[in-house]
Amino acid sequence: xxxxxxxxxxxxxxxxxxxxxxxxxxxxxxxxxxxxxxxxxxxxxxxxxxxxxxxxxxxxxxxxxxxxxxxxxxxxxxxxxxxxxxxxxxxxxxxxxxxxxxxxxxxxxxxxxxxxxxxxxxxxxxxxxxxxxxxxxxxxxxxxxxxxxxxxxxxxxxxxxxxxxxxxxxxxxxxxxxxxxxxxxxxxxxxxxxxxxxxxxxxxxxxxxxxxxxxxxxxxxxxxxxxxxxxxxxxxxxxxxxxxxxxxxxxxxxxxxxxxxxxxxxxxxxxxxxxxxxxxxxxxxxxxxxxxxxxxxxxxxxxxxxxxxxxxxxxxxxxxxxxxxxxxxxx
Numbered sequence: 213x214x215x216x217x218x219x220x221x222x223x224x225x226x227x228x229x230x231x232x233x234x235x236x237x238x239x240x241x242x243x244x245x246x247x248x249x250x251x252x253x254x255x256x257x258x259x260x261x262x263x264x265x266x267x268x269x270x271x272x273x274x275x276x277x278x279x280x281x282x283x284x285x286x287x288x289x290x291x292x293x294x295x296x297x298x299x300x301x302x303x304x305x306x307x308x309x310x311x312x313x314x315x316x317x318x319x320x321x322x323x324x325x326x327x328x329x330x331x332x333x334x335x336x337x338x339x340x341x342x343x344x345x346x347x348x349x350x351x352x353x354x355x356x357x358x359x360x361x362x363x364x365x366x367x368x369x370x371x372x373x374x375x376x377x378x379x380x381x382x383x384x385x386x387x388x389x390x391x392x393x394x395x396x397x398x399x400x401x402x403x404x405x406x407x408x409x410x411x412x413x414x415x416x417x418x419x420x421x422x423x424x425x426x427x428x429x430x431x432x433x434x435x436x437x438x439x440x441x442x443x444x445x446x447x448x449x450x451x452x453x454x455x456x457x458x459x460x461x462x463x464x465x466x467x468x469x470x471x472x473x474x475x476x477x478x479x480x481x482x483x484x485x486x487x488x489x490x491x492x493x494x495x496x497x498x499x500x501x502x503x504x505x506x507x508x509x510x511x512x513x514x515x516x517x518x519x520x521x522x523x524x525x526x527x528x529x530x531x532x533x534x535x536x537x538x539x540x541x542x543x
Contacts, residue, residue: 214417217291221413224298226436229406231305232317233263233440239492240398240471243464244391249384258388259395260442266399267434271425272483273401276344277408278415278423281325283335290416292538293332294409297324300531304523316487316520319349320527321405327528331535348484349520352474353494359470360498367462368502383461390468397475398488399437405485406433463499471495490520 241255250258284290301320322345329336371379407425410433414420459467471492478486 214288214291217288217295218413218417218419221291221295221298222410222432224295224302225406225410225413226432228298228302228305228317228321228409229403229433229436230440230443231302231309232402232406233260233437234309234443239489240394240468241391242492243459243468243496244387246459247384247387247461247464249387249461249464250391255391256442258392259398260438262392262395263399263403263441264434264438266396266401267403267407267430267437269396269400270479271404271407271430273479273485274404274408274411274425275423276340276483277321277325277405277485278412279408280340280344281322281337282329283337284329284412284416285332285334286416286418288542289332289539290334291413292535292542293328293334294325294413294416296328296331296531296535296538297321298409299534300324300327300527300529303530304527308519308523316489316523317402318405318485318487319345319520319523321409322485323524323527324531325409326524327531328535330528331532332539344482344484348478348482348486349490352478352486353490353517353520355474356471356491356494357498357501359474360467360495361502362498363470364463364466364499364502367466371462380461383465387461387465387468390465390472393472394468394475394488394492395441397472397479399434400479401475401486401488403430403433403437404479406436459496459499463503467492467495467499470498487520 241250241259244250245252245255282293284293298321301317301324304320304323305317322341326336326341328334407429408423410429411420411423411425415423420426471488474491474495475486475488478484
């Protein structure tokens with residue numbers, strides 16, 4: 213029974229990684245596509261390859277997810293907690309993807325883990341949730357917004373006397389690099405979350421000791437994320453690249469650059485699982501606001517922010533219902 217559930221957890225975890233790819237990864241390259249620096253297909257191929265490479269850059273975020281959020285019960289009930297958490301996250305990912313809303317797969321997974329643990333009377337490490345999830349969730353969009361404003365303001369000042377056409381052409385080429393950097397940062401951050409959940413299931417079932425990430429888990433998670441990136445993403449790219457604010461090559465470059473810096477900093481320095489969607493969206497808002505506040509469609513931005521705050525409780529509720537359902541069947 214345990215082995216069957218472990219295999220189910222691995223399959224669903226990789227399915228979550230796949231939905232993460234076509235949900236979150238699209239945000240990393242939306243600006244590159246919206247300014248026609250790359251075609252959608254070329255951008256998706258680039259993002260898929262760099263998501264794959266980024267997954268191999270570190271495992272500190274995976275350790276945070278695996279051991280810093282919940283203490284699941286041992287045995288079958290613990291595995292059901294992890295399985296229910298993943299189902300809750302996948303369901304939420306599919307809902308927001310269908311409506312083209314840039315949501316956060318990161319916080320969907322965290323919400324799923326918390327909801328399933330509470331439903332099972334397991335232990336939620338609230339100190340870890342606050343330190344590694346809630347504080348970064350609040351701070352990362354603020355830092356993304358500030359970074360977008362500052363970098364765009366600097367670029368506007370440096371190129372204030374330059375002719376617009378050559379500047380746009382130069383930044384259109386530079387956007388390929390900034391988009392690649394963001395995609396690599398997304399792979400670094402998001403593939404690790406799936407790694408952490410798979411290792412958590414292996415530890416609960418007694419198939420693994422400690423939270424060091426096995427090589428096969430890294431390869432499988434990286435491949436699933438990369439495949440999901442290539443399979444979808446057009447709905448989210450449209451929302452982020454066109455509906456929030458009109459991006460030109462310099463502002464798109466500024467948004468992607470500030471977002472990628474934040475992704476790397478949070479992963480390598482703080483081992484915090486932050487949302488690629490959050491930091492890219494807030495950076496886009498910042499670059500738009502640096503020109504003039506009226507250039508930003510704040511209504512769309514507010515709807516996205518509301519979705520962020522709904523993600524954790526919504527995924528938690530779905531995960532709790534899933535836990536009760538699965539547990540009832542097993543009883």
